[in-house]
Amino acid sequence: MAAIAHRDGGGETSNAPCGADVVPSGHGASRPSLHDRLLGWRDSILSNRSFQRFAGNFALTRPIARRRAGALFDLCAGFVYSQVLFACVRLKLFDQVADGPLNSAELASRVPLPVDATLTLLDAAVSLQLLQRRSEGRYGLGPRGAALRGNPGVVAMIEHHAMLYDDLRDPIALLRGDAGAGQLAAYWPYAANRKAANLPRQAIAPYTALMAASQPMISQQVLSAYSFRGHRCLLDVGGGDGSFIAAVAAETSKLRCVLFDLPAVADQASERFHAEGLSSRAVAIGGSFLANRLPEGADIVSLVRVIHDHDDADVMTLLRAIHFSLPIGGTLLIAEPISGVRGAEPIGDAYFAFYLLAMGSGRPRTFARLRDMLTEVGFGDVALRPVAMPMLASVITARKSNIDVNQT
Ligand SMILES: CC(C)=CCC/C(C)=C/CC/C(C)=C/C=C/C(C)=C/C=C/C=C(C)/C=C/C=C(C)/C=C/C=C(C)/C=C/CC(C)(C)O
Numbered sequence: 001m002a003a004i005a006h007r008d009g010g011g012e013t014s015n016a017p018c019g020a021d022v023v024p025s026g027h028g029a030s031r032p033s034l035h036d037r038l039l040g041w042r043d044s045i046l047s048n049r050s051f052q053r054f055a056g057n058f059a060l061t062r063p064i065a066r067r068r069a070g071a072l073f074d075l076c077a078g079f080v081y082s083q084v085l086f087a088c089v090r091l092k093l094f095d096q097v098a099d100g101p102l103n104s105a106e107l108a109s110r111v112p113l114p115v116d117a118t119l120t121l122l123d124a125a126v127s128l129q130l131l132q133r134r135s136e137g138r139y140g141l142g143p144r145g146a147a148l149r150g151n152p153g154v155v156a157m158i159e160h161h162a163m164l165y166d167d168l169r170d171p172i173a174l175l176r177g178d179a180g181a182g183q184l185a186a187y188w189p190y191a192a193n194r195k196a197a198n199l200p201r202q203a204i205a206p207y208t209a210l211m212a213a214s215q216p217m218i219s220q221q222v223l224s225a226y227s228f229r230g231h232r233c234l235l236d237v238g239g240g241d242g243s244f245i246a247a248v249a250a251e252t253s254k255l256r257c258v259l260f261d262l263p264a265v266a267d268q269a270s271e272r273f274h275a276e277g278l279s280s281r282a283v284a285i286g287g288s289f290l291a292n293r294l295p296e297g298a299d300i301v302s303l304v305r306v307i308h309d310h311d312d313a314d315v316m317t318l319l320r321a322i323h324f325s326l327p328i329g330g331t332l333l334i335a336e337p338i339s340g341v342r343g344a345e346p347i348g349d350a351y352f353a354f355y356l357l358a359m360g361s362g363r364p365r366t367f368a369r370l371r372d373m374l375t376e377v378g379f380g381d382v383a384l385r386p387v388a389m390p391m392l393a394s395v396i397t398a399r400k401s402n403i404d405v406n407q408t
């Protein structure tokens with residue numbers, strides 16, 4: 001089982017306004033725990049300028065001080081680094097040098113940019129390990145640029161970040177709910193939209209293409225964590241253009257597959273199944289899981305990158321509909337980035353939390369929270385399955401238990 005730290009149900013907190021040791025009289029005030037007091041002591045030392053000066057100069061603490069100052073600087077500069085990456089991707093710099101290193105003049109004419117500006121970008125990209133200096137003043141891929149070449153889905157994500165960063169211009173307005181609908185809300189038009197079933201093809205095509213481009217890295221996680229071989233029929237709810245079903249079908253020759261998505265998305269998936277010769281075993285059905293009954297007959301239902309898009313009430317409606325559609329003993333498989341994954345906390349709790357805020361609905365949830373929601377609608381045996389890269393998606397399975405709380 002993957003290591004997950006649950007933040008739900010955390011420890012006590014103190015509202016003492018002027019320091020940890022102040023215990024105001026009146027109801028509800030509690031003394032800070034020993035742990036809180038130790039952390040308060042640590043904070044006052046770390047924020048003390050004399051201590052910072054001492055730790056930076058003293059030989060034994062200098063490496064730690066440098067490392068921590070560097071990490072803090074990276075946090076300050078993160079947006080600038082992201083924009084350097086964005087410029088490289090937009091100008092297709094990694095593609096330019098993929099077949100062999102080039103010098104700055106050659107790159108300047110291909111990008112195209114003035115030579116000085118090209119050099120500024122090249123130096124920045126080298127410092128971020130996106131590119132690497134090679135012999136005779138040429139530039140080749142760096143380790144990070146090379147990793148990106150193998151992940152076209154990530155490159156597509158980087159390009160669409162232009163909308164995210166625009167929406168995040170005023171994060172406080174976003175948090176207050178004063179920011180108004182931004183670019184991401186328009187890009188994902190089903191978010192908080194009761195009439196999503198009427199969306200035309202041109203409204204769903206851009207996000208469906210982005211999801212298809214990034215789907216291989218997700219299906220890789222799912223297929224390494226779960227085998228579909230023991231199943232007869234898969235229903236992939238919110239299945240996009242059918243990329244996930246195509247990946248599962250390639251591994252399991254006998255599995256029949258049904259995709260359910262908004263009508264315009266399902267049409268696109270149908271075309272794909274025909275084009276790939278999959279239509280004898282895969283069909284796509286259009287509808288809204290918030291308004292329509294789900295197709296019955298599957299013994300496993302998958303929700304890949306679907307739940308985190310929706311607020312709690314809609315998730316409960318969806319989980320109830322899935323529970324209703326499954327036979328007793330049927331399986332639900334959820335794959336999406338979750339909150340509180342040890343070692344990847346900022347991915348769920350900072351990146352996806354703010355991304356979904358800008359998008360206008362949904363939130364990343366912890367495993368504990370998802371387990372509670374699943375249990376409430378009548379699923380049991382809820383398990384978190386180990387995956388190689390939980391930052392991309394965690395995999396959770398649950399089984400419809402004998403007691404069907406929704407049908408009693
Ligand atoms: C043999 C040699 C030379 C070395 C051996 C040493 C070694 C192991 C080297 C490592 C080489 C290697 C295998 C590198 C692999 C790198 C990988 C796999 C990098 C992957 C990076 C993935 C990233 C950066 C993913 C980013 C994903 C993003 C930004 C996803 C965003 C998703 C969104 C916005 C989803 C939206 C959907 C919605 C709306 C929330 O529902």
Ligand SMILES: C[S@@+](CC[C@H](N)C(=O)[O-])C[C@H]1O[C@@H](n2cnc3c(N)ncnc32)[C@H](O)[C@@H]1O
Pocket residue numbers: 190196204211212215218237238239240241243244260261262265287288289290303304305306309
């Ligand atoms: C983030 S995408 C994930 C697509 C795909 N599962 C993947 O991982 O590549 C969410 C999908 O849910 C679909 N969806 C959103 N609201 C829906 C609804 N009310 N009924 C059916 N599908 C819906 C969207 O059209 C979209 O294809």
